[in-house]
Amino acid sequence: MKLIITLFLLFTISSASVINEYLSALAKQAKAQNPKFTEFDAKRGEAIFTSKHIGKKGKEVSCVSCHGNDLSKPSKNFFTAKEIEPLSPKANPKRFSEVKTIEKWLRRNFNDVYNREGTTEEKGDVVTYIINK
Numbered sequence: 001m002k003l004i005i006t007l008f009l010l011f012t013i014s015s016a017s018v019i020n021e022y023l024s025a026l027a028k029q030a031k032a033q034n035p036k037f038t039e040f041d042a043k044r045g046e047a048i049f050t051s052k053h054i055g056k057k058g059k060e061v062s063c064v065s066c067h068g069n070d071l072s073k074p075s076k077n078f079f080t081a082k083e084i085e086p087l088s089p090k091a092n093p094k095r096f097s098e099v100k101t102i103e104k105w106l107r108r109n110f111n112d113v114y115n116r117e118g119t120t121e122e123k124g125d126v127v128t129y130i131i132n133k
């Protein structure tokens, strides 16, 4: 039992530090690109996550279309109806545990919804929204 608790804590801590490292690297980059940048904003992130756009497949979708409104619950992929595990790292400790995975899906999913990649500021805002929701 002790071992399980220790492993759980290690996992939780490492996932939290991946998020922090990722966000501070993005913030540095955002500041380099825009001297007026101060910090990422969950409210802007919410608008990015919930607003609908004609996406890559010509259908009106948002991030919510696949990840749902309640990020602590599993959801269904809008196109394939496949189940997607909860996006919130509070509910699903596997989330945000690897920068490579985060970047891969943000690139893919911004393209799904916005037909382009997300900017540094958009990525920071939307991740700030997801982890605080």
Ligand code: HEC
Pocket (backbone or CB within 6 Å): 048, 049, 061, 062, 063, 064, 065, 066, 067, 077, 078, 079, 084, 085, 094, 095, 096, 097, 098, 101, 102, 105, 106, 109, 110, 112, 113, 126
């Ligand atoms: C067409 C469906 C779809 C849409 C739309 C979508 N996603 Fe995803 N997203 C997925 C799938 C599928 C995965 C990967 C499978 C999984 O990890 O459960 C994923 C994974 C992610 C991850 C990876 C997190 C991690 O570390 O595991 C993030 C972050 C994410 N999505 C954010 C977004 C954001 C932000 C938007 C809106 C710009 C968005 N998604 C729109 C389907 C979607």
